[in-house]
Amino acid sequence: MTAPLAPASASTTQPSPDEQAAQAQFDRIIDADGRIEPRDWMPAAYRKTLVRQISQHAHSEIIGMQPEANWITRAPSLKRKSILMAKVQDEAGHGLYLYSAAQTLGIGREEMTDQLIAGRARYSSIFNYPTPTWADMGAIGWLVDGAAIANQVPLCRASYGPYGRAMVRICKEESFHQRQGFEILLELSQGTEAQHRMAQDAVDRWYWPSLMMFGPPDDESPNSAQSMAWNIKRFSNDELRQRFVGMLVPQAEVLGLTLPDPNLAWNDETGAYDMSEIDWTEFHEVLAGRGPCNAQRLQHRRQAHEDGAWVREAAHAYAATQATTEQVAA
Numbered sequence: 001m002t003a004p005l006a007p008a009s010a011s012t013t014q015p016s017p018d019e020q021a022a023q024a025q026f027d028r029i030i031d032a033d034g035r036i037e038p039r040d041w042m043p044a045a046y047r048k049t050l051v052r053q054i055s056q057h058a059h060s061e062i063i064g065m066q067p068e069a070n071w072i073t074r075a076p077s078l079k080r081k082s083i084l085m086a087k088v089q090d091e092a093g094h095g096l097y098l099y100s101a102a103q104t105l106g107i108g109r110e111e112m113t114d115q116l117i118a119g120r121a122r123y124s125s126i127f128n129y130p131t132p133t134w135a136d137m138g139a140i141g142w143l144v145d146g147a148a149i150a151n152q153v154p155l156c157r158a159s160y161g162p163y164g165r166a167m168v169r170i171c172k173e174e175s176f177h178q179r180q181g182f183e184i185l186l187e188l189s190q191g192t193e194a195q196h197r198m199a200q201d202a203v204d205r206w207y208w209p210s211l212m213m214f215g216p217p218d219d220e221s222p223n224s225a226q227s228m229a230w231n232i233k234r235f236s237n238d239e240l241r242q243r244f245v246g247m248l249v250p251q252a253e254v255l256g257l258t259l260p261d262p263n264l265a266w267n268d269e270t271g272a273y274d275m276s277e278i279d280w281t282e283f284h285e286v287l288a289g290r291g292p293c294n295a296q297r298l299q300h301r302r303q304a305h306e307d308g309a310w311v312r313e314a315a316h317a318y319a320a321t322q323a324t325t326e327q328v329a330a
């Protein structure tokens, strides 16, 4: 059963019989675990939640290109350079699929871009951390893309069709990203002592932020229940975080690296890993725009948007010329 829906608008008027029938049809689709498509009726709150979530997700992919693009010119070999370039390009593609999915809900690409560059839109705070060493490329792939997979695989079954379908392809590419990160770390970990230290240092810095990517603890995540009732979200933040840690532990052993939590231990009674408290103060600081690289990331995005103005103008001019030519031909 679906949970009671939030009011569709601020209006206090009773829904019309047509609206009631449309709502009942929507509820039936959700209850049957079916898909809502762009032309279907949907409650305003469902549409709003999806626009917020998908656009934030798209922005995260686009901003997420920056910490790694920073290393393309300095990758240690041609092979590493081409892999990293392919990965950064994938992230651009993910952003584009997701902007397109959000557009099917009625928001324009320009509006989303304006919200991002004006600093009014959120994106994943993980991308506001710096990438000082090559090992950061490994830690991002292993931990950040790994957390993204844990979060996003269930989204392949999201009730909104265009979002779920975009996630299928994205998840396939994210698996490649995670493997390339793991492989970078493995090579460094088995390399010289200095390389091993560099790998461990990167894991030490990225481990906790990657756990924060799952969002606040369940009892502080007020919107989660509604998202789960709408079949957008399938598992709670804490469940996903726990599942992710369970995946990391054996992989860290293979890497010969330590996860930086002295309290991390399997608990037979709970059937889950015990872990230390997450320092949410840091999370909230970064979320509030006071992370190490917030200003730099936004400034860079703004600059890229301005630098790309000529491409947009040229595309518009070309489209206008094509339209005129077609009119003359007709």
Ligand SMILES: [Fe+2]
Binding pocket: 061, 090, 091, 094, 170, 174
């Ligand atoms: Fe991605």
Ligand SMILES: [Fe+2]
Binding pocket: 091, 145, 148, 173, 174, 177
């Ligand atoms: Fe990725």
